[in-house]
Amino acid sequence: MNKDKRREILVRLRDNNPKPTTELEYSTPFELLAAVLLSAQxxxxxxxxxxxxxxxxxxxxxxxxxxGVDGLKEYIKTIGLFNSKAENLIKTCRILLDQHQGEVPENREALEAxxxxxxxxxxxxxxTAFGWPTIAVDTHIFRVSNRTKFAPGKNVDEVEQKLLKVVPAEFxxxxxxxxxxxxxYTCxxxxxxxxxxxxxDLCEFTEKVD
Structure with missing residues (x-):
């Protein structure tokens, strides 16, 4: 896919939804972190x-x-993998309290730890919380990037690097x-x-359906 076609795709998506955001409900960086941690699978x-x-x-x-772990489980037991997620969230809270003054660090290395x-x-x-121009590739983005040929890659890391390369800064x-x-909702x-x-009309998927 050439850069002009990619740009037109991005312009249309922007015009259709000028201020997109996550569908997870949150009001603070910590609430977002907790919600994303719980959202896996x-x-x-x-x-x-x-x-x-x-x-x-x-x-x-x-x-x-x-x-505590058991108390937290009562609130999240309707979510898949809630046992391991409760353990991880409790451990995360301890680290945030001990190492980051109870705040979510605006730092990739600290977050991934x-x-x-x-x-x-x-x-x-x-x-989403700090306004960095990062691109998180989930199953939806991986599928859309490959199916449309916007940024094809064999795995999520390849797709992320391709997107970072081909998406203009303004988008x-x-x-x-x-x-x-x-x-x-569409693809x-x-x-x-x-x-x-x-x-x-811009998508390069060869098996389009009505």
């Missing part, structure tokens, strides 16, 4: 249902630490959200909704 809808009950009771590292936090989660927090802050939403896994896609 789970839906944003499911995570939001749990955090709507959890955050009014405990939405800081100290308060969640005070709940937290239990259950990998590169993708760190990218989401840096982008970098928001492209992660545009591509996720496009993959979640879906089993049967993409090509007939109602706003970039269908």
């Amino acid at each position: 789970a839906t944003d809808v499911g995570v939001n249902k749990a955090t709507r009950k959890l955050f009014p009771v405990a939405n800081t590292p100290q308060k969640i630490w005070d709940l 937290l239990p259950g936090v990998g590169r993708k989660t760190a990218n989401v927090v840096l982008n 970098k802050l928001d492209v992660h959200h545009w591509l996720i939403l496009h993959g979640r 879906v896994a089993r049967k993409p909704k090509c007939g109602s896609c706003l970039i269908e």
